[in-house]
Amino acid sequence: MTERGTLGVAVIGTGKMGADHVRRVHEVTSGARVSAVVDLDADRAKQVAARVDGCTAHTDMASAMAASDVDAVLIASSGPAHESALLLALEHDLPVLCEKPLTPDAASALRVLQAEQALGHRRVQVGFMRRFDAEYVKLKSCLDTGQLGRPLMLHNRHRNAASPPFFTSSMLISDSVAHETDVTRWLLGQEITAVTVLRPTPSANAPDGLQDPQFVVLETEGGALSDVEIFVNCGFGYQVQAEVVCERGTARIGDGHAMVTSMAGRWGGTIAQDFVERFADAYDREVQAWVDATRRGEVTGPSVWDGYAAAAVCEAGVRSLNDGGRVPVELVERPALYG
Amino acid sequence: MTERGTLGVAVIGTGKMGADHVRRVHEVTSGARVSAVVDLDADRAKQVAARVDGCTAHTDMASAMAASDVDAVLIASSGPAHESALLLALEHDLPVLCEKPLTPDAASALRVLQAEQALGHRRVQVGFMRRFDAEYVKLKSCLDTGQLGRPLMLHNRHRNAASPPFFTSSMLISDSVAHETDVTRWLLGQEITAVTVLRPTPSANAPDGLQDPQFVVLETEGGALSDVEIFVNCGFGYQVQAEVVCERGTARIGDGHAMVTSMAGRWGGTIAQDFVERFADAYDREVQAWVDATRRGEVTGPSVWDGYAAAAVCEAGVRSLNDGGRVPVELVERPALYG
């Protein structure tokens, strides 16, 4: 690793997802840097590399993985290109974050599994990002406390405003419901043992020939049922909802609320217990915004004038509290610096 | 700045807030590092510094601000200590993020204002972190679109489960309502011209002699009213709510929902339009979790087995879609590596 243990990452693929991951590692992630990018399209690779100081561009995965400042690999190329990238990274014994799907079919996924087993230790994390979503994390935590009892059913809704032109009926399963297969396995901690796909009459707004929506029933080894409405031309937006039905209550996410449980005669959610919990993200964003502006040589955010005005208002407030009645706030004239 | 422009930060104060900011800059923030910590308590400073490679401990602000790897200052000491730290940082012409309050009273705030004016350019950001909270940011954006018309009133609720033992009646204003004074000024873009504090009968759960709750009415130069319920011994949790009432509708945050507007005969909120918007945070957390685990030499998150199982379920799903009926899912035996 580089100085102070910063992780050098090679990003494979610089399309939409890849470029976004380059931006993320570069601007958002703490403790990592983009050391190399790889794309068969040399121009695109160069353009993306140029945005990051010290990042090299490659058309060949092998040269990137061999570079001395590459400690880990983030695979964001198209699904069919994953297998060879994964096998090569395992050959180099490099840590990998691989966008979903691992590979497009079970046979190729099995080959990757065998390669990692041959290596003898885990190296690969698959990009099922819902496991990191705040709402899903809360749902999982709630289940893990056991307060709702054993899960019996899971109802999933997965809706996209519109599907891209290349989308096929099979891709509603392999590209979209793929997320719910992982969510089901992860939330319930059980393997899926059978699948049934039902075909309601397609929406008139779906492209000709596309079976959209579909209704999928997943059965698990523990006897739970997980049903999935997948509807990729719903028209009104992107909506992902999940409700777990347990022996003593249900928990639901995705309604434009925080998680809502139904339990012991009441529905509702939790209230934060302190400002650290409520405003944790705000503090993170505040400090990041300050660092970003400072590195750009700028000063943004609330100013000394804002701090002064707050102090003056609070002083007036304390006087009103102590003496009663309405107290005017006196401010000096606002300096041009804070115009 | 250090290599690759990483910002070296000196954190003044290593109490609860200071230590949390050290953790934040060290583990969460991209592009910054903690170069120095300062505390009158030398042991505490050393303990906190020891958590960060290359971080030095100081009991003297001046030595920290003079250090060559300090590019910026984060002030998290107690309010009365802010003025001297701010003046010294301005003397060194260093960028500052200063926890709220800027200073405890208007006179000292004015001295800081004059020092920054004398310097001739802005250097200080005040820590009103609500301006960085996702819900408040949405509320501000909504107002700024003008779709609701001009703001007429702002209703604020600010509730804590219980107040700390040292809390006085005045601190409900100067420590708590301080946030609403900034929120009012920021959301409405207007200075506050008068304050009235009303005193309902205190709660039996408030400490003896504490005037809790209080009801505060702020008037602005534009003729808007902003009322604040401050209740620091509400018992049930930490709850911050705000509703702006405008000429054509209202917008409200803090109900355990996303922002809800009432407008044109409907109440409700927006639906995300794509997965990037919906899962942006999840991607950020996923990559950070991968980087963190990798730097610790661990592999966590979804495994190759999870990727393989998803592929196998999706294959069965596509077969059910095409052929109809229930299709069993066949998996190889789970290797011990993924046990």
Add this chain to the structure above:
Amino acid sequence: MTERGTLGVAVIGTGKMGADHVRRVHEVTSGARVSAVVDLDADRAKQVAARVDGCTAHTDMASAMAASDVDAVLIASSGPAHESALLLALEHDLPVLCEKPLTPDAASALRVLQAEQALGHRRVQVGFMRRFDAEYVKLKSCLDTGQLGRPLMLHNRHRNAASPPFFTSSMLISDSVAHETDVTRWLLGQEITAVTVLRPTPSANAPDGLQDPQFVVLETEGGALSDVEIFVNCGFGYQVQAEVVCERGTARIGDGHAMVTSMAGRWGGTIAQDFVERFADAYDREVQAWVDATRRGEVTGPSVWDGYAAAAVCEAGVRSLNDGGRVPVELVERPALYG
């Protein structure tokens, strides 16, 4: 009273509210009938009376109250006409339901009070209908259980889409906030001891010269505060909201939800415990719809065909439950009678 104790009601005033009350007593209320209507406008009185079998029309309250089939009086004339109607009804010792306001000012209300006292027993119910609203009733019940502790503050919102042309700034208080004065007294069980009305800058959508919105603070003898936002040209609809803040939690109504409480770390509402509670209103409406249709000589609602189809589907369902798999539903051809 008439046969079987049906209450004969004289309705005073046949304007919008009066005519609606005539319809209500005639078609909705059990155990009462409209025996007489009174209006200075003889034609209007006759028209309204003509809708009810056996109802007589009067221009003179005295003749109506003297009629042998009049057991009670419902006053729905304009506010200034209430006093004389109330005094006359008390003279006849007749039970009265009087639309709000009792009378337009305190002096005349006091005269009515004295007349009822002179009579020696209560005869008059005032039409503060919010006390009969399901949400307010739940809020009151919740307070009365004591689970939230003593009420400290009450926040009220009262919004109308637009005010009628004759509305004055004073009427926002005497016509609109009148409801919140009663709600405050009823919910808190305390008299109001002082009022402060604040005047934010009026909305551009309010008629010229109308002080709209207003913000009203009511103080009670127990030291509670009740604030009221009254905004009669809010543009988007009619919205009535109330939140009681108590020593151990809050309860809120009017958000397009059922009542929501915040208490002990959770926000949310109650879940019905059985179908009688959940569908009580549905049963009432079902039977009323059946009676109404039958009296008109009609048959509406779910038919025998609907009952037959349900039976056939359930039979197929039970077969699927017992034997597994998909079971087709067989129906006879739908007879023309149920077309």
Add this chain to the structure above:
Amino acid sequence: MTERGTLGVAVIGTGKMGADHVRRVHEVTSGARVSAVVDLDADRAKQVAARVDGCTAHTDMASAMAASDVDAVLIASSGPAHESALLLALEHDLPVLCEKPLTPDAASALRVLQAEQALGHRRVQVGFMRRFDAEYVKLKSCLDTGQLGRPLMLHNRHRNAASPPFFTSSMLISDSVAHETDVTRWLLGQEITAVTVLRPTPSANAPDGLQDPQFVVLETEGGALSDVEIFVNCGFGYQVQAEVVCERGTARIGDGHAMVTSMAGRWGGTIAQDFVERFADAYDREVQAWVDATRRGEVTGPSVWDGYAAAAVCEAGVRSLNDGGRVPVELVERPALYG
């Protein structure tokens, strides 16, 4: 019919549902009276009849239906007893409201269907009361406007806190899901063509041997899917939810909210447009409460004192509005009459 067209109703069955219907017709319904009750248990019939002036008790349906003051029949006996009651009522050509199920199986339902057809006109309304529930009515109206487009899927949840001891696995279908079969047919306006019942692992809280929960998939002639979670030992309460997924949006009821739609980038509900819409039920309940109290010789509800206090507060409010500042409210001493 009796005087003024009041409908004389014979109630068949005086168990829990029957007795409740007797109470409803007697106390709630306008324009009807209970003329006769029928039960094989003569004592129970007599007890129930005794609660209603002029109501006769019968052990024999035929004598009740032949009574001169019986104009209509409400069947609330057990399901297996419905067929004979229905056939007899049709023989008398009497209007019938028959509790669900019409009869327990399709063959007997068909016999009733044929009897009504032979009569040549409809006489029977089946007690699917959800069609009269305010939330379902809104959902139906929303679908009927066409704003959401054609319905594609319907998701139903039907949960009871606990099942009675006699409940069998088949009854989850024939007694509980029976409601969703009617809801599906009514909301979508389509017959159901096939049923599949899936059996997740039963809850540990369900009685031994009871298959609870079940997951039911209904297919309709138009190609829509309606899925039903039926869970009669969910433990936490009675919960009935429905979401219709259409080509341009979804609409959902039963979440402890009013109906929520997702459409055109927004989720949410409607706001009432005036007080008549918002408080219609409150007015109905107010007048009924007044009539009921008056018939009992009592005076309840808001008193003249309440009217006087409101007038005094509003007067003070108008003074504060006009003159500014806080205005004390002056009340005379509260008379003992209103103690």
